[in-house]
Amino acid sequence: MTTIDKLNDIFRMVFDDDTIQIHSGMTANDVDGWDSLSHVNLITTIEATFNIRFTQKELLTQRNVGELIAGIDRKLTA
Amino acid sequence: MTFTSFSYFLFLPFVYLIFHLTVDRWRWLVLLVASYGFYATLKAPYLLAVLLVVTGISFTCGLRIAARQDEVIRKRWLWLGSIACVAVLALFKYLPFLATRSQSLLLSFNPSLIISIGVSYFTFQAISYMVDIYLDIEEPEYHPGHFALYMAFFPKLLQGPIERAGDLLPQLKQPYKFDHDTVRSGMLLFARGLFKKLIVADRLALYADQVYNNVHSYSGLSLVIGTYVYALQIYFDFAGYTDMARGTGRMFGINLTENFNSPYLAISIADFWRRWHISFSRWILDYIFKPLQMEWRDKGQVGTAAAMVITFLVSGLWHGASWGFVIWGLLHGVYLAASTYYRPYQKRLHKWLGVEKKPWLKWWQVFVTFNLVCLAWVFFRANTIDDALYVLSALFNGIPAVSAEVFSFKYFKEIIIVAVSCGLAALLCLLNRAKQNLSINSGILSYSSMLHFVSVTLIGVLFYIMTFCGVEAKSFIYFQF
Known part of the structure; x- marks a missing residue:
């Protein structure tokens, strides 16, 4: 299972929507219910699933799903 | 000099004429001199010195942050610059407040003579510039003149909008091209702001001031009307100023951030903060709330709620050293913190009642939000906490007391x-x-x-x-x- 597939499952679970199909350019504006509260749930679920820990700076500079995936991959290969 | 003074009506065309006749290469200098001149007319020379100090600090720290690769050193420069800016802000904001409480320390000092117009805005702008460089969102500005203009550009100097470097700096450097329609629309926007301020806000103030400066003479509906009138006054006052700032900027080919988007049509407090003083709410959201929220992410909803309360407490303090502003900020923080808990249930309740698609639901939410906002305005406007508490206790004392x-x-x-x-x-x-x-x-x-x-x-x-x-x-x- 690739990072994007795993992440897609997380998105579907966090936002309770089985139709979500994530892509690199996707932002909070494209997902119904992606607000500051659900964003925290998303991040903590990602961190628990991939067993990684983002830094403050990484979290504050991620602008879209593509950057999130790149951040996860960077952590996994580090 | 303010936007509604006669001197500004002489100043603006004069600056525009010089700007128009100058070659592109030196236009930044015309605007910079005009901006410093504009600020100097407040007859508080120390303000200009403060602006220069904050400009120097943020320019230097920005370059230092960008020049270093080592994360620890970059962070150190960011902290140094930010603390220096906050110290300047605190000094001007709270010194008069402290001085009134410790006259023995400063016998010859008259705190009422200290004014800090603009300081809150340009220090916040300086901090956002340094943070954005630290986060690699923006490149530093290497031209001190362009940077000084970014800090001092006169239409937004006294009262915002608080501009991000990425939004304003590129515009200040681009060649100016005269466009009749743009200049005309800038003038119309300025006139619209003048109308909001002079015709609407200042007339509404007559009633709001009368009520709030003598609250004990009123009760019941008079206080309700007085509070509603104040809510409208502060909106038209600030939105009018922003229109005048944006109109002036547009005449020089600069688009400043829109600060308001029909805030009293918001359907929740969160929605209100997406529509009210937008450049400020973006600032506190990006530079206070998000870092706190992410720091406390393991605490779940409690962490988010606490981040909300602290962010809006800071927002209250930013407005001034008074318990009224602190309570106003706390109230908004509590509204938002509470909404993180009740929002999921609210949606379910609407669904259960079968009203989620009823057209009146939106208007009911607008009504409730407006009244919650007005409740907080009571503390913002009242001259003392006692006055605010009296207003709250007497709000429902009946109808006959209409002034x-x-x-x-x-x-x-x-x-x-x-x-x-x-x-x-x-x-x-x-x-x-x-x-x-x-x-x-x-x-x-x-x-x-x-x-x-x-x-x-x-x-x-x-x-x-x-x-x-x-x-x-x-x-x-x-x-x-």
Whole structure:
């Protein structure tokens, strides 16, 4: 299972929507219910699933799903 | 000098003329000199010195952060610059407050002489610039003149909008191209702001001030109306200023951030903060709330709620050292913190009641949100906490106490001015729309000449108010912050 597939499952679970199909350019504006509260749930679920820990700076500079995936991959290969 | 003063009506065309006649290479210098000159007219030379100090700190720290690769050193420079800016802000914001409480320390010091107009805005802008460089969102500015102009650009210097480097700096460096329509729309936007301030806000202030400066003389509906009137006054005052700032900026080819988007039509407090003082709410969200929220992410909802409360507590303190502002900020923080808990249940409740698609639901939410906002305004506006508590306790004391003064001869002239002005403005809007739909010279009177006639009449009314109605005495509410 690739990072994007795993992440897609997380998105579907966090936002309770089985139709979500994530892509690199996707932002909070494209997902119904992606607000500051659900964003925290998303991040903590990602961190628990991939067993990684983002830094403050990484979290504050991620602008879209593509950057999130790149951040996860960077952590996994580090 | 403020946007509503006569001197500004001489200053602006003069600066524009020089700007227009200067070659692109030196236009930044014209605007910078004009901006410093504009700030100097406040007759508080130390303010100009503070602006220069904050500009120097943020420019230097920005370059240092960008020049280093080592994360620890970059962070150190960011902290150094940010703490220096916050210290400057705190000194000007809270020194008068502290001095009034420790006169023995500063016997010869008169705190009322200290003014800090603009300091809150440009220090926040300086901090955002350094943080954005630290986060690699923006490149540093290497030209000290361009950077100084980014900090001091006069339309947004006194009261914002708080501009991000990425939004404003590129515009200040681009070549200016004269465009008749842009200049005209800038002037119209300025006039719209002038209308909001002089005709609406300053007239509403007559009633709001009367009530809030003598709260114990009123009760019941008078206080409710006084609070609603103040809510409208502060909106028109600040939105009017922002229109004038944006209108001025547009004349020079600069688009400043829109600060308001019909805030009293918000359907929740979160929605209100997406529509009210947008440049400020973006700032506190990005630079206070998000870092705190992410730091406390393991605490779940409690972490988010705590981040909300602290963010808005800081927002209250930013407005000034008074318990009224602190409680105002806390109230908004509590509203938002509570919403993180009840929002999921609210959606389920609406669904269960079968009202989620009813058209009246939105208006009910607007009504509730507006009243929650007004409740917080009570603490923001009241002269003391005792006054605010009295207002809250007496709000529901019945209807008969409506002040007759609002309808008395004392305000008759003001009511006529507002009625005539609003009528002219409405006519202007109607004629504008009709002109867009019909050919220009159709009918007996051409729409263009009617437009000109109404516009000139409206300008005449504005001129009358500026000349005879003591406009200079009523400064913008947000100047004090």
